[in-house]
Amino acid sequence: MPLLQQTIEQIQGIDRQIEADARKYIDSLAKPPQSLGKLETLAIQLSAITGERFPKIDQKAMIVMAADHGVYEEGVTPNPQSTTVFQTLSFPKGTTGMCTIAKVTNAKVVTVDVGVKEDLPPDAGVIIKKVKYGTDNMAKGPAMTREEAIRAIEVGIEVTTEEIKKGINLIGTGEMGIANTTPSAAVLAVFYGCDPLEVTGFGAGVGSGGIEFKAEVIRKAIELNQPNADDPIDVLAKVGGLELCGMAGIFLAAAANRVPVVVDGYISLVSALAAYKLNPHVKDYIIPSHQSEEPGAKIAADLLGIEPMLQMNMRLGEGSGAALAFPILDAACSMVSNMVTLEEAAAILTK
Template identity: 70%
Template structure:
């Protein structure tokens, strides 16, 4: 709890003066005002986050948090839990979707076992931070204790802070956990105070009972555990996931260290919402990547007050959307560094006459 409290206390808003300076500079570039659209807004945000007019986003890292879910006992997914373990082993080997996409920008993939149901080998290239062997079944009681929920957040803080100390300029959030759209929809249902059927989707594949059964399980879990809408840790503990907590910690750590954090799709956005509930100033540091196909994703983004950049009909997870968005950050930085101002362009033309 001490690490969590210390991290939250460190978080300050982005540098508004630098953002104003960046906006003025962008408007002076040799282009019609606003003609580069969202790229301009992104450059302003990066300037505010870093405190630099010409920010550098060179060293990139995506932290993939892996954990299992006890609620899979309720047949909410058609995928075997064994997949969590198998995919966790594949990340360090570079064999997953996010690895393939991240390779184009030389982004580093860090894999963390927060709660995989099986023991990950010591030599697998995975950071071992297992809190427990998956959450408990939230349809029968709390997914985890409050202490375990805090632990999961602090795992994310610890790993992210270490990557920043090692030189990471930007972080991305990713996850691996069969069944994790179920707790994600449950968290969103509580935060949005809505019926689960509004925010529940197919995920990676629903069980035999379909969406109706998945919704019923979520509704029952919320009624049984009664998570407190105004206590993010209580929500995380009662109907959440260990990897969701860890990703929330990554967001908090990025904000505390004045680094941008690119969030992936639905599950990453839910984690960012947990971080936002703990400290609203984290929003200044969050860069949304893509609009997930999950029905709750749009609602979650709206609650967080962000607008995804990419519309690619993706719903893989893993941090794949974050990896795909990294080149856009590079483009925003290049715009600031390499475009001539209108005044410079005039001088150049005049000197060439």
């Protein structure tokens, strides 16, 4: 059985009885019920995912998928495409914005070349899983073939599964690819059934034509390629990106292995939405991080039915918001593991 199909079929929903038991236990702690708000919700979700009353997330990893985009040639961004290579090589060095945040919790950073336009040095610390040298220009034809999209998803599955086998028990999603807010907006516009302008934002910078031109490029690509909104792989193949596919694979593998996965901002949310459409149980394993400044981010989160916990006015990408959420998850685990129950507190006072 192909890896993608096998992974999709392996995903099951969380244990609702464990979820109920965790809620009951947290309500018994020495505090007013629900007084710690989202911290309690997170602790309950982590228990339900892991099956443990006292969940452990002491082995963290940010998995970064890197790829280039053929639509870059349309002038949707002023940033040089070579930035993808430069930044991809910077992740193993720990010098990117996300990496500096990940260091706070000693999270491992795993960098994957799923479709960078250039060949990277073999000793650069990047896992080379290149499906192709960037997507084709979706404004002139499909971004990739269906087979290439499936292969890119499977790259995400393979890398994530391997990290879980090594002991990783909390994953965050990251990406790198100049112009990748353009395919993200295209995929979301198809899933949401809206005009691209509604979900198109500034990204890391728009070309001289502005957001309206960027939206028009996306509109042209959708009209040309006619992606089927009911077929997530068709959408990803025709107007998506290789790193979007790779991140969709991360979500699928995490859910299949019952490991919590923190979603970053706009691009990660769109990838999570694609994974959710392949198997709705994926949602149970997704932990939100921040509300991206990109206009489509809230729409993608709403379609997923999740609510970002942080409002930090961030739009860097890379997985920066996911890494920033890691300490909050540590706090949720500490709360449930170290706080006494009301009964225990009363017993201490009566001694």
